[in-house]
Amino acid sequence: MLKRFVLFCENFGAALIMLANSARHLKTLPRQFSRxxxxxxxxxxxxxxxxxxxxxxxxxxxxxxxxxxxxxxxxNQFIGTLVGLSMARELGPxxxxxxxxxxxxxxxxxxxxxxxxxxxxxxxxxxxxxxxxILVLPRLVAVLFMMPVxxxxxxxxxxxxxxxxxxxxxFISVDTQSYFAALxxxxxxxxxxxxxxxxxxxxxxxxxxxxxxxxxVRGGPREIGAAVTNAIVTSLxxxxxxxxxxxxxxx
Amino acid sequence: xxxxxxxxFTGTTVGISVENVNKSYGNVNVLRDISLDVKPGxxxxxxxxxxxxxxxxxxxxxxxxxxxxxxxxxxNFDASDPETRTKVHLAxxxxxxxxxxxxxxYDNLALYPREHRLGDENSIRERVRHxxxxxxxxxAADKMPSELSGGMKxxxxxxxxxxMEPQLLVYDEPTAELDPILSATISEIIATLREQIAVTxxxxxxxxxxxxxxxDRIAIIMDGRIRTISTAQELKHNTEPIITDxxxxxxxxxxxxxxxxxxxxx
Numbered sequence: 001m002l003k004r005f006v007l008f009c010e011n012f013g014a015a016l017i018m019l020a021n022s023a024r025h026l027k028t029l030p031r032q033f034s035r036x037x038x039x040x041x042x043x044x045x046x047x048x049x050x051x052x053x054x055x056x057x058x059x060x061x062x063x064x065x066x067x068x069x070x071x072x073x074x075x076n077q078f079i080g081t082l083v084g085l086s087m088a089r090e091l092g093p094x095x096x097x098x099x100x101x102x103x104x105x106x107x108x109x110x111x112x113x114x115x116x117x118x119x120x121x122x123x124x125x126x127x128x129x130x131x132x133x134i135l136v137l138p139r140l141v142a143v144l145f146m147m148p149v150x151x152x153x154x155x156x157x158x159x160x161x162x163x164x165x166x167x168x169x170x171f172i173s174v175d176t177q178s179y180f181a182a183l184x185x186x187x188x189x190x191x192x193x194x195x196x197x198x199x200x201x202x203x204x205x206x207x208x209x210x211x212x213x214x215x216x217v218r219g220g221p222r223e224i225g226a227a228v229t230n231a232i233v234t235s236l237x238x239x240x241x242x243x244x245x246x247x248x249x250x251x
Numbered sequence: 252x253x254x255x256x257x258x259x260f261t262g263t264t265v266g267i268s269v270e271n272v273n274k275s276y277g278n279v280n281v282l283r284d285i286s287l288d289v290k291p292g293x294x295x296x297x298x299x300x301x302x303x304x305x306x307x308x309x310x311x312x313x314x315x316x317x318x319x320x321x322x323x324x325x326x327n328f329d330a331s332d333p334e335t336r337t338k339v340h341l342a343x344x345x346x347x348x349x350x351x352x353x354x355x356x357y358d359n360l361a362l363y364p365r366e367h368r369l370g371d372e373n374s375i376r377e378r379v380r381h382x383x384x385x386x387x388x389x390x391a392a393d394k395m396p397s398e399l400s401g402g403m404k405x406x407x408x409x410x411x412x413x414x415m416e417p418q419l420l421v422y423d424e425p426t427a428e429l430d431p432i433l434s435a436t437i438s439e440i441i442a443t444l445r446e447q448i449a450v451t452x453x454x455x456x457x458x459x460x461x462x463x464x465x466x467d468r469i470a471i472i473m474d475g476r477i478r479t480i481s482t483a484q485e486l487k488h489n490t491e492p493i494i495t496d497x498x499x500x501x502x503x504x505x506x507x508x509x510x511x512x513x514x515x516x517x
């Protein structure tokens with residue numbers, strides 16, 4: 001147990017050093033614009049379709065379930081509020097973070113781990129090119145840029161998913177106008193902003209974990225798969241634990 | 252040794268001094284009190300059986316790892332200090348090439364000058380083309396590493412090292428997994444580069460023909476210790492059993508080493 005704790009502390013410290021080393025090269029960012037765009041494509045564009053589909057259906061299911069329960073209290077007119085707040089404050093950011101972990105985080109770890117195993121990272125070091133500068137920094141900046149975009153897309157799709165279900169499900173039958181009126185009435189800009197802030201933190205943590213695990217892999221090709229699994233599991237744990245503490249701080 | 256030839260890039264070549272280096276991983280001592288000097292402009296080969304610590308020694312020399320004790324100096328700068336790489340032009344040719352698989356051959360070579368801002372795109376193009384022409388790789392510029400044969404990967408790795416305008420070129424098993432003709436080509440390239448650019452060359456190899464053919468001096472390392480440092484001629488006439496066994500292995504099925512493999516003897 002103590003050994004695991006020491007290992008965790010070592011990894012935490014190493015990840016912080018990696019972040020500090022990346023921050024040292026911030027001024028090189030303008031000439032790494034093409035790398036930044038590549039990473040925006042990987043993190044944002046490739047994750048977008050699955051975010052769209054899943055958030056639409058999560059919004060739909062949320063409306064369906066809450067409509068089924070709230071019908072008993074005659075509170076159907078508040079479904080818009082419930083779906084709106086749930087998506088913006090909780091489900092949107094958490095779901096996007098989980099999807100970014102699975103879609104982009106795993107790809108980041110696999111790429112960096114394979115570069116490590118096949119000595120490409122050592123080659124960079126002997127060329128006096130810090131790996132943090134060209135491999136970590138563009139990814140971190142790209143995720144900070146793309147997470148709010150993905151979260152907003154998730155929110156919108158979830159809200160519209162809920163609206164369509166409310167309109168066309170017989171036992172709910174709340175029209176779109178009433179649904180969005182309720183959504184607007186009890187939601188303010190801070191709710192959306194809190195969700196976007198959460199998404200930023202989750203994205204930053206996920207990319208940090210995935211880069212750190214990829215860059216510290218030791219061994220052969222078999223370790224690449226193990227590193228990806230490790231990165232995903234660690235990221236998911238961090239997302240859910242951080243979610244609790246950030247929510248508590250923001251309420 | 253071409254002592255009179257100046258390095259065309261920097262004007263100087265560099266020497267290496269390895270002083271009482273020990274390296275341990277946990278309780279395993281991989282390098283034990285290694286000391287050697289490589290003179291500027293020299294081709295120095297390190298030979299030894301598998302697992303003797305050759306590649307680990309190279310990692311200490313190029314600064315990828317820090318010795319447990321002792322030190323490595325390159326041109327009087329500590330190799331383990333990252334700043335040394337800004338003062339000494341050092342290039343490492345990895346055993347498997349370590350080419351960046353997501354970049355074309357051209358971009359592999361252009362990465363170093365681009366990242367260090369060594370001129371505009373036109374001058375970088377010239378620099379890359381020059382390195383490719385030395386290794387006869389002009390037609391491979393647009394290929395991806397996955398499209399190259401083993402021999403071509405090695406040549407691209409050497410070309411990438413040349414783009415760095417090195418004072419010290421370190422090769423890890425440059426002829427491993429190559430057929431004899433390609434091995435001879437790589438040996439010629441290493442020797443020719445020394446003649447052309449007066450670079451100090453450190454070569455780790457199993458290849459007797461390569462070492463005896465091009466090295467000014469050869470170190471034999473066994474069990475993490477240097478057994479001998481001598482010229483190719485001296486090594487050929489060395490009569491120590493441990494050295495002759497390594498340099499001229501005889502395959503004898505009656506040898507006890509082979510008999511151990513027979514199932515009935517277990």
